[in-house]
Amino acid sequence: MRKPIIIGNWKMNLNLEDARRLIVELRQGFIDVDERKIDIVVCPAFVHLQGVNFQLPVNIKLGAQDVFWKERGAYTGEVSPLMLKDIGVRYVIVGHSERRKNVQETDEMINKKIEAALSQKLFPVLCVGETKEEREKNLTDSIITEQVTKDLEGIKASSLEKIIIAYEPVWAIGSGKTPRGEDANKVAKLIRKVIEERYSKDQADKVRILYGGSVDQRNIKEFIDQPQIDGALVGEASLSANKFIKIVEQVIK
Numbered sequence: 433m434r435k436p437i438i439i440g441n442w443k444m445n446l447n448l449e450d451a452r453r454l455i456v457e458l459r460q461g462f463i464d465v466d467e468r469k470i471d472i473v474v475c476p477a478f479v480h481l482q483g484v485n486f487q488l489p490v491n492i493k494l495g496a497q498d499v500f501w502k503e504r505g506a507y508t509g510e511v512s513p514l515m516l517k518d519i520g521v522r523y524v525i526v527g528h529s530e531r532r533k534n535v536q537e538t539d540e541m542i543n544k545k546i547e548a549a550l551s552q553k554l555f556p557v558l559c560v561g562e563t564k565e566e567r568e569k570n571l572t573d574s575i576i577t578e579q580v581t582k583d584l585e586g587i588k589a590s591s592l593e594k595i596i597i598a599y600e601p602v603w604a605i606g607s608g609k610t611p612r613g614e615d616a617n618k619v620a621k622l623i624r625k626v627i628e629e630r631y632s633k634d635q636a637d638k639v640r641i642l643y644g645g646s647v648d649q650r651n652i653k654e655f656i657d658q659p660q661i662d663g664a665l666v667g668e669a670s671l672s673a674n675k676f677i678k679i680v681e682q683v684i685k
């Protein structure tokens with residue numbers, strides 16, 4: 433049995449005061465949530481990680497939105513996995529489509545980031561997904577296969593169960609549009625097949641696969657009910673305590 437996981441990606445939103453207020457509300461909302469039943473993760477901006485961490489209860493874990501692939505050195509502006517680990521970060525989003533697009537992050541860079549995160553025992557949350565144009569050209573399967581293959585290149589089988597993969601169709605992010613639950617499930621199944629071919633069925637069955645893209649309290653059920661989907665990566669709706677709590681409630685029901 434794979435443990436469900438709901439991750440809130442706050443992106444470049446909130447000031448410190450609002451971020452802390454959100455945590456206070458989530459803490460209250462999750463007061464009865466058993467951390468053995470579900471992993472709940474919030475990913476604030478780098479500058480708010482520490483300020484938020486002080487207020488987190490045991491059943492909400494801290495995640496970062498990115499990481500650099502070196503441990504230390506002359507890399508102006510970057511943040512290392514060692515630094516994240518040091519301040520209590522447990523999860524790190526890697527290869528989000530907004531980074532692939534806005535700062536031209538490549539699969540090679542993403543692969544190095546996953547390696548680096550694993551070296552500090554952080555859980556990498558690898559994001560993959562096709563654009564609208566790729567979907568229209570029926571390229572979804574080949575894009576997903578290529579991203580998963582390149583991003584996991586050289587990753588040891590023993591590390592695999594720490595990796596979480598989020599299927600986030602680019603066209604679904606922030607658009608209010610989503611694929612049907614069955615279609616997202618098919619892609620999750622494909623991801624497992626790609627992993628099985630490179631590792632083993634056993635390994636593929638252990639990896640947690642999430643859906644992300646316009647998830648909210650009204651549509652979460654459609655995705656979490658799918659056999660291959662183990663949770664969600666939530667953007668906009670994770671900025672509202674009320675919506676995020678309702679999402680988690682439906683997952684543990």
Ligand code: 13P
Pocket residue numbers: 441528600604605606607608644645646647665666667668669
């Ligand atoms: P939205 O939920 O706002 O569509 O964002 C999804 C996402 O990109 C999470 O990483």
